[in-house]
Amino acid sequence: LAKTTQPISMDSYEGQEVNITCSHNNIATNDYITWYQQFPSQGPRFIIQGYKTKVTNEVASLFIPADRKSSTLSLPRVSLSDTAVYYCLVDTGYSSASKIIFGSGTRLSIRP
Amino acid sequence: DSGVTQTPKHLITATGQRVTLRCSPRSGDLSVYWYQQSLDQGLQFLIQYYNGEERAKGNILERFSAQQFPDLHSELNLSSLELGDSALYFCASSVSPTSGGPNEQFFGPGTRLTVL
Numbered sequence: 001l002a003k004t005t006q007p008i009s010m011d012s013y014e015g016q017e018v019n020i021t022c023s024h025n026n027i028a029t030n031d032y033i034t035w036y037q038q039f040p041s042q043g044p045r046f047i048i049q050g051y052k053t054k055v056t057n058e059v060a061s062l063f064i065p066a067d068r069k070s071s072t073l074s075l076p077r078v079s080l081s082d083t084a085v086y087y088c089l090v091d092t093g094y095s096s097a098s099k100i101i102f103g104s105g106t107r108l109s110i111r112p
Numbered sequence: 113d114s115g116v117t118q119t120p121k122h123l124i125t126a127t128g129q130r131v132t133l134r135c136s137p138r139s140g141d142l143s144v145y146w147y148q149q150s151l152d153q154g155l156q157f158l159i160q161y162y163n164g165e166e167r168a169k170g171n172i173l174e175r176f177s178a179q180q181f182p183d184l185h186s187e188l189n190l191s192s193l194e195l196g197d198s199a200l201y202f203c204a205s206s207v208s209p210t211s212g213g214p215n216e217q218f219f220g221p222g223t224r225l226t227v228l
Binding site for chain 1: 147156204219
């Protein structure tokens with residue numbers, strides 16, 4: 001099973017770029033890597049998803065090295081509203097025995 | 113608004129009791145997932161259904177069960193409740209039968225269960 005490991009917490013300041021790394025050493029060939037954002041007492045919200053190299057959307061970038069054993073979520077120019085918990089998800093989704101494993105999450109705190 | 117609805121929003125009950133949590137997926141989504149989130153903890157995957165059939169199983173206790181009905185709504189049944197079952201229970205839905213691949217899960221607002 002692809003277990004994920006993330007830093008428990010990170011602090012940054014408004015306007016800075018924040019990079020959160022997730023380790024997934026046992027990632028399988030068909031696994032995608034997905035990042036979610038969660039605010040207190042709310043359901044997680046999809047941020048970005050990728051398989052390899054780099055993916056960019058309007059809110060974030062996702063960097064995945066060639067060995068795919070880790071991934072880095074990059075949030076450009078963060079604001080106070082980016083304070084949340086960020087989860088990395090790797091899923092062996094192509095088997096009836098698939099397991100869905102969210103990381104423990106990284107609590108990101110943004111200061112003025 | 114993700115389009116996923118969950119009822120009730122809050123539920124308070126006593127140890128030993130049984131409760132049912134309900135989830136309606138987004139229109140067109142065939143997959144439903146259930147997660148448990150204890151206080152200040154991460155998300156624990158419980159179970160997934162796709163078009164009425166069980167698709168994947170996580171660390172779901174034997175006291176818990178779920179099903180997905182023909183209209184695609186799902187129910188999570190929790191029985192013989194213990195204090196430790198107090199948590200937020202989230203339902204999510206997706207189009208695909210797999211949460212891997214180019215796919216995303218849309219989460220509902222959750223049901224907060226308190227067992228006294």
